[in-house]
Amino acid sequence: MIEFSTWDILRNLLLAARWTVLLSAVAFLGGGLAGLLVLVMRTARRPLPRRFALGFIELFQGTPLLMQLFLAFFALSLVGINMPPWLAAGLALVLWTAAFLAEIWRGCVEAIPRGQWEASASLGMGYLEQMRHVILPQALRIAVPPTVGFSVQVVKGTALTSIIGFVELSKAGTMITNATFQPFTVYALVALLYFVLCWPLSVASRFLERRLNAPHRHH
Amino acid sequence: MPLIAITDVRKRFGANEVLKGIDLDVAAGEVCAIIGRSGSGKSTLLRCVNGLETIDGGSILVAGTHVSSEDQQLRALRLKVGMIFQQFNLFPHLTAGRNVMLSPMVVRKMPVGEAEDLARRMLDRVGLGQKFDAYPDQLSGGQQQRVAIARALAMQPLALLCDEITSALDPELVNEVLAVVGELAADGMTLMMVTHEMRFARQVCDRVVFMHQGRIHEIGPPDELFSAPRTPELRQFLGSTAH
Numbered sequence: 163m164i165e166f167s168t169w170d171i172l173r174n175l176l177l178a179a180r181w182t183v184l185l186s187a188v189a190f191l192g193g194g195l196a197g198l199l200v201l202v203m204r205t206a207r208r209p210l211p212r213r214f215a216l217g218f219i220e221l222f223q224g225t226p227l228l229m230q231l232f233l234a235f236f237a238l239s240l241v242g243i244n245m246p247p248w249l250a251a252g253l254a255l256v257l258w259t260a261a262f263l264a265e266i267w268r269g270c271v272e273a274i275p276r277g278q279w280e281a282s283a284s285l286g287m288g289y290l291e292q293m294r295h296v297i298l299p300q301a302l303r304i305a306v307p308p309t310v311g312f313s314v315q316v317v318k319g320t321a322l323t324s325i326i327g328f329v330e331l332s333k334a335g336t337m338i339t340n341a342t343f344q345p346f347t348v349y350a351l352v353a354l355l356y357f358v359l360c361w362p363l364s365v366a367s368r369f370l371e372r373r374l375n376a377p378h379r380h381h
Numbered sequence: 382m383p384l385i386a387i388t389d390v391r392k393r394f395g396a397n398e399v400l401k402g403i404d405l406d407v408a409a410g411e412v413c414a415i416i417g418r419s420g421s422g423k424s425t426l427l428r429c430v431n432g433l434e435t436i437d438g439g440s441i442l443v444a445g446t447h448v449s450s451e452d453q454q455l456r457a458l459r460l461k462v463g464m465i466f467q468q469f470n471l472f473p474h475l476t477a478g479r480n481v482m483l484s485p486m487v488v489r490k491m492p493v494g495e496a497e498d499l500a501r502r503m504l505d506r507v508g509l510g511q512k513f514d515a516y517p518d519q520l521s522g523g524q525q526q527r528v529a530i531a532r533a534l535a536m537q538p539l540a541l542l543c544d545e546i547t548s549a550l551d552p553e554l555v556n557e558v559l560a561v562v563g564e565l566a567a568d569g570m571t572l573m574m575v576t577h578e579m580r581f582a583r584q585v586c587d588r589v590v591f592m593h594q595g596r597i598h599e600i601g602p603p604d605e606l607f608s609a610p611r612t613p614e615l616r617q618f619l620g621s622t623a624h
Contacts, residue, residue, distance in 0.1 A: 281470035
């Protein structure tokens with residue numbers, strides 16, 4: 163029987179953690195861009211984009227991320243589209259993140275007083291111009307802490323992709339456990355690595371919240 | 382032809398009809414004060430003129446263009462009439478200068494340098510040339526309202542709508558704003574203003590409109606209205622606001 167040192171375990175987990183980081187980044191950036199699009203539709207004046215965005219958000223907030231991963235992975239294969247696990251994982255996480263970020267940001271947009279919309283409309287600006295120059299710059303300030311806070315959820319959400327066979331930190335943990343028969347050591351290290359990834363984000367979120375709520379916020 | 386032609390305008394919020402058929406023509410260069418109790422529909426009327434509220438009946442024509450809820454038309458209309466609000470509504474993330482520059486740059490596609498010159502001229506006009514780089518929360522209420530006026534003027538509107546623009550100000554700041562409005566009136570700007578400043582209305586306005594329960598109850602030159610009110614409602618209203 164081969165002996166595995168703790169360093170062997172940690173080294174392999176660290177290698178797998180790169181995929182967790184990459185998947186989190188893809189989910190967060192892709193979800194951020196898609197979320198911005200959903201947000202603009204969700205707050206649009208026309209009912210059609212508004213309804214579409216609402217449906218999208220309800221669908222992804224109202225079903226477990228796990229089901230979304232299964233559907234992205236298996237359902238698309240059923241209709242003949244071959245989905246490699248990384249693509250299914252990336253796709254599902256991007257859409258899931260987009261739905262949550264759009265809703266978080268909508269709250270921030272709606273926190274901007276109505277007078278800002280009215281003043282910019284009175285100056286002849288159209289909806290996208292109002293958003294771009296007046297509303298979003300102000301909404302951004304209040305959106306930063308909850309957005310950074312949500313990124314913690316994204317990192318932890320990537321763990322679920324192990325179910326469809328994407329080898330990230332959790333999946334690597336399972337595989338290493340099967341080889342070493344040391345579940346406690348392995349999963350403790352897995353948990354520790356997640357903590358190392360998430361904790362700085364939580365701290366940053368709290369720091370930004372204090373910083374951006376300071377009385378004199380500009381300059 | 383009047384600059385602003387309001388014909389049989391009706392507006393309801395749910396079951397509550399706030400405008401019950403308003404007819405009012407405002408000529409170019411005219412200064413028109415709208416007075417009345419709160420809830421009489423005067424602010425709503427003003428907001429209908431630049432399309433912040435949609436009307437349920439009648440028509441509003443500004444310089445020959447219909448006020449509709451169609452986006453493109455609405456934007457064209459808003460280039461003709463500026464609006465100034467009770468709560469100033471300056472953009473808090475931009476300096477006074479940038480507040481004035483924003484719309485000329487975004488809507489009229491004016492280059493930065495030109496917009497900056499324009500903003501400086503407009504801020505000078507309201508006596509705030511030296512506050513170009515100040516943020517709104519570094520300005521007094523009166524100064525903020527004057528920046529809001531400069532911001533509206535930068536779009537070179539044909540008419541300005543003023544919605545209780547001194548009501549949120551401390552008493553000692555009211556006069557600096559009224560002085561600016563008085564100058565605009567003297568320069569021939571068309572003004573429709575909802576106001577509680579009876580003395581100012583009397584001195585500056587060509588015509589005073591008294592609104593009561595969603596209708597124009599009395600209308601005429603200020604001297605006539607203030608010294609010889611014909612209806613008991615106006616008499617009572619003037620009695621209650623006399624200082």
